[in-house]
Amino acid sequence: MTMPMASCATGRRWIAIAALLIAAGGAVPDAAHAVDWPKRPVKIIAPFAPGGTADALGRIVADHLSEMLHQPFYVENRAGASGLIGSAAVMAAEPDGYTLVVSGIASHIIAPASIPTPPYDGVRDFTHIAYLGGPPVGLLVHPALGVTNFAAYLAMARRSPEALDYTSSGAATHGFLFGEALARKEGLRMNHIPYKGGGPAMLDLVAGHVRIATITFASGAEQVRAGKIRALAVSSEHRLANFPAIPTFRELGYEDLTSSTWFALSGPANLPRDVVASLHQAVQEALQRPDVRQRMALDEIELKAMSPAELTRYFEAENAKWAPIAKATAASAR
Numbered sequence: 001m002t003m004p005m006a007s008c009a010t011g012r013r014w015i016a017i018a019a020l021l022i023a024a025g026g027a028v029p030d031a032a033h034a035v036d037w038p039k040r041p042v043k044i045i046a047p048f049a050p051g052g053t054a055d056a057l058g059r060i061v062a063d064h065l066s067e068m069l070h071q072p073f074y075v076e077n078r079a080g081a082s083g084l085i086g087s088a089a090v091m092a093a094e095p096d097g098y099t100l101v102v103s104g105i106a107s108h109i110i111a112p113a114s115i116p117t118p119p120y121d122g123v124r125d126f127t128h129i130a131y132l133g134g135p136p137v138g139l140l141v142h143p144a145l146g147v148t149n150f151a152a153y154l155a156m157a158r159r160s161p162e163a164l165d166y167t168s169s170g171a172a173t174h175g176f177l178f179g180e181a182l183a184r185k186e187g188l189r190m191n192h193i194p195y196k197g198g199g200p201a202m203l204d205l206v207a208g209h210v211r212i213a214t215i216t217f218a219s220g221a222e223q224v225r226a227g228k229i230r231a232l233a234v235s236s237e238h239r240l241a242n243f244p245a246i247p248t249f250r251e252l253g254y255e256d257l258t259s260s261t262w263f264a265l266s267g268p269a270n271l272p273r274d275v276v277a278s279l280h281q282a283v284q285e286a287l288q289r290p291d292v293r294q295r296m297a298l299d300e301i302e303l304k305a306m307s308p309a310e311l312t313r314y315f316e317a318e319n320a321k322w323a324p325i326a327k328a329t330a331a332s333a334r
Contacts, residue, residue, distance in 0.1 A: 047086025051199015064286035083107025097275035103266035113323035114172035130283035133301035134260030138217035166212035179214035218299035
């Protein structure tokens, strides 16, 4: 007897979930328990304003999870304090799988390290479920700034009689650290104007209210394509396939400015293992869909396959790399 296609897909997903649970050292629940979640809508908090990469990734994943797991997954934007406000709400939520967060380097590594008493530990106070993707940081400028390449930008910034304003998606974000690191290396006088997310920052950059931004490249990819803003450098290891004319910071001599502004899906600490396994498998399936991969490629978002355990170790490694830099930058700014 031939199994219906939907049943085949469900069976394959269940096998993958069981494998994840075995690898994690957990018991495999019976089928009745496995379908017990989700029984109602699931909220995914994007801890930044609408229009940025965290928001976009959250909505892409939510749409596909709704279809796969047969319950509504929806995104709630809760911006503020460089992602701390929305993420803290998830940390304090019941660990039942119904409140999740688009986590990442800004909200879970840099922001907690940038204040004396953070509301959470971005590694230990969460269950890390699936890696969503990592776009590079871009040095983006408005055409009215009058520079067309990185060398011209440095020359202009060095001779400016006043500190130049630049923006990012928020204080204590990855883009902010890039801007500060570049300014310090080159002795530039820069004044940071924080926003509550990449979307609002890009709106003001395109409008010319600010003329310089160090921000997640995905937030401005469409505007770069349209010629509304210029990209002078990106933080990827290699030149971007869809933007080959943009040099990398590495080739410009800034090896330590090679990184990505990555995002993941996380939940409160102590989420049930079967919920984590089910979510992880569903996210992996969503990210492999041709339409999703095409969308990610357009925004130069790099995908990586990581198990929940590997993702947790990745959080730990990124924390060891970036937290000391964030603490030092914050201390010198006080």
